[in-house]
Amino acid sequence: MSTSFQQGINVLKKVIDAPIAAYFSSCTSCGLCAQACIFYTETGNPKYTPIRRVEPMRRIWEQEFTLVGKAKKLLGLSKPVTGQDLKDNVELAFESCTTCGRCTMVCPVGNDIVYMIRRMREGLTAAGLAPKSLQAAAVRTLEKGSVMGFPLKTLEAMIQAAEKETGIKINIDEPNVDYLLLLSSAEVMQFNEIIGALAQIFKEAGVSWTFSSDAYEAGNPGMHMGASEIEAQMINRIVKAAEQLHIKNVISPECGHAYMAIRWEGPNVIGRPYPFKVFHIIEVLDNLRKEGRLKTTGLESERITFHDPCQAARRGGVNQPQRNLLNMVTSNFIEMTDNQSCNWCCGGGGGMNTIESAEPLVKKVFNRKKKQIDELDVTTVVTMCATCRNTLEEGIEENNMNIEVMGLTELLANHLLKEKKS
Amino acid sequence: MNEIELLNWARGPGLAYATAIMFFGLSIRVIEILSLGRPEELAEVRDSGVRDGWLMILKRSLPEVRHWKYITASYIFHIGLLVVIFFFIPHTHLFRDVFGIFWGGWPNYIIDFFTVLSIAGMLYTLVARFYDPARRILSKMSDYLAWLVTFLPLVTGYMAFHRLGLDYTTMLAVHILSVELLMIAIPISKLTHVVTFTMARWYTGSNQGRRGVRS
CATH class of the missing domain: 1.10.1060 (Fumarate Reductase Iron-sulfur Protein; Chain B, domain 2)
Structure with a gap:
């Protein structure tokens, strides 16, 4: 360009x-x-x-x-x-x-x-x-298929590990299934327990799903850059994959900006409506809950709070599903003082965590999140965005806070009621 | 031109010109905005956004309580100004004569109270422009001028009513002229917000509504 x-x-x-x-x-x-x-x-x-x-x-x-x-x-x-x-x-x-x-x-x-x-x-x-590091992330995504630059082989290895651990077969390029699942790079590289977690949840719920070897990355540095051509290329990759596999529902992973890109901006940057629906993974899980297909057992009794990711909650409209799901598996869920549409940002989104020169500032502004968490006296912060999760983990470590950070999907998987099926 | 002639000019042709300029100017501003168009939404929406567009127009007028220190003076000033403009009995007579609608005015002591409240609120917002770092860095000469042309009618109106300063006739003429200055300034300054805030809120509210975000 x-x-x-x-x-x-x-x-x-x-x-x-x-x-x-x-x-x-x-x-x-x-x-x-x-x-x-x-x-x-x-x-x-x-x-x-x-x-x-x-x-x-x-x-x-x-x-x-x-x-x-x-x-x-x-x-x-x-x-x-x-x-x-x-x-x-x-x-x-x-x-x-x-x-x-x-x-x-x-x-x-x-x-x-x-x-x-x-x-x-x-x-x-x-x-x-545009900051060089954002440009580099865009180039990696376009050339190698993922924001962090790992190839399909890496995802395949993670899938195999998850299959081994759960004993569940995970599809790649399976046509005509209910859902196409996308992941963010951070999930594949750091929080890959999500693959096994979803495999188990979907198996219990009777959901058919697949990965695509052409489009597995939901992250979109083109959106952060404000490069609509690049953003559109990344979206088109997903649209093409979903169309080829005849899939009617695409799942955006636990990643705020990915949801914004694929759910809300995608059709506008490619210039046409999608022939499929897009859901945040937490919306999918909440729908399964409503249908009685997601069953859990046991409640976390510790004090747990939730961090609403800006792009999914405030900007994307996903505010209630996470609360419905949290109430399924916790008995001591405590809202942050400012929550949902008025939640304070973790400080790492919008490409900030990719821009190296911004690192000291990201650390400094985490102070607001720290104050928000400190006043609640909780043991765990749950969220539904890999970037938020990353920023929270780093900030918590940097500030020597004794708090665990978890993805909501993972928390649900820990409480999944497994029924024996033939 | 003596003070009677000045008052007559201000009340007559002056007011007519200022009114015409304000309405014509505001129409141009609105057309300038609308002519730029809004991109079509191609994503599958959760809602038409109409409800949230309207809700935003209404609800954003409610005070953001968590920032009460920051907004109280502005609220007082805006409310006071609206009360004084629309409920001072001589003003209501003017609206009746021009538009043919009469809604009755409020007693003078109430209007007096709101005038003083508005003046105090405005003085506070001016001071805040100097001491609050964010407002200071944003403020340009045009912001101070916009403040001044809004402040003048309040002060001159108060002075005319209480027979302060100049003789009554001249003071009244000065008051009306200051209102005309304000009316002319509205379409060419940030005071345009008196109309366009509804558009801004509509666009944001309806966009949020489409995405299922509460307005």
Whole structure:
């Protein structure tokens, strides 16, 4: 993809739509968005005020799409956006924002600031300014099939290990089954117990499912970059696989941004509706619970809390299923003070955990999550996103907190009621 | 031009021009926004989003209690301003004469109370722009000007009512002129939000509703 400053400006002009124009028209610089942003609350640095992250875009909007702005431009009262302005914006749009969208929940005029930051990223990427580590992750996904760059063989080895452990055969490229399961790289490399866990849950529930050898990675660095062409290529890989295998339901794994990419953005970036449905794994499990096909035994008696991943819960609308499932297997589930749509971000999403230069900041802003967890006096934090899980584990270790972190699927598998079937 | 002539101009042609500019300007702003269009949603939605669009327009007006320190002054100022504009008896007569609708005004002592409350709220928001780091870094000259043109009608109205400063006729003329300045500023400044906040909330609320996110 060829890039240049002018292309960046052209993309920014192209992505400004009616919602963005309404947002810029309505912002009164009240600064409330800062109060909702971990990067401001945990550092006290006002440069991280969310609406500031899209200032170059605001100037382009004003100069190109408003009569007043055009008049100001003619009179020489406004400065055009320069290459340096875009370069300076990289830190704010990419390196200190997880696109968690908490700011959107408090804006008095209702501005969806993350909607704008995502478009800002598109402009910066078109100008060739996307962080190198994100670009590298995108290249790995396109060339090798996964965000972390592991080949199909690695997944196959994990599948074999899970088969050996559970005694259940796991399908690859099986057509006409109920579900196509996608995973995130972190699940394959770090949290691969999920494969065996799901194999057992699905067997007990009588669900038929498969992996695809062409599309097993749900992670989408193209989305974080704001590179819609790359994002679309990754989505198309999944769409093609599901179509070839005649599968009507695709499962997005325990990964917030993967869900956002495949469930909500996918059809829009490829330009057509899907011929299949997409569910977050937790939605699938909750549906099985409703149908009486997911049966568990025993309750965790320890104090357990849940961390809602931004992209699945606040931005993606999956808020209740995880609570239904938690109530099945815990007797002492405690909500965080701010939860669901108002939960505080772990600090590692939106590509932040991929961007090396952002590491010290990710560690610093974890302080908010630490405070949230500390006040609950819990033993375990459960979540449903591999990136959150990773960030939580690292933050908890860094801060010497004595807390266990678990994926919700894994917790359910631990309590799965296994009925003997012939 | 003596003070009587000034008052007559302000009440007559001045008000007509300002009203025309405000409505014409706001129409342009709304058209500017709508003409950019909104991309079609191709993902399978959970809901049409209509309900949440409307809910967002209404519910986002409720105070975000967890940030009460940050928002109280703005709430007081907005509520006070609306009360003063729409329920001061002479104002209601003006609306009756122009639009033909009369809803009755509130006693002067109530209006006086809300005027003082609004002025205090506005002064606080100005101070907050200086001492709150996030507001300070966001604030441009245009933000301070927008504040000023909103503040002037409140103060001049209060002064005219209490016969403070200039003679009554001149003060009333100055008050009306300051309102006209505000009306002209609305479509060319951030004060446009008086109309476009409904659009911003609609877009966000309906988008969230489609995804099953509570507004």
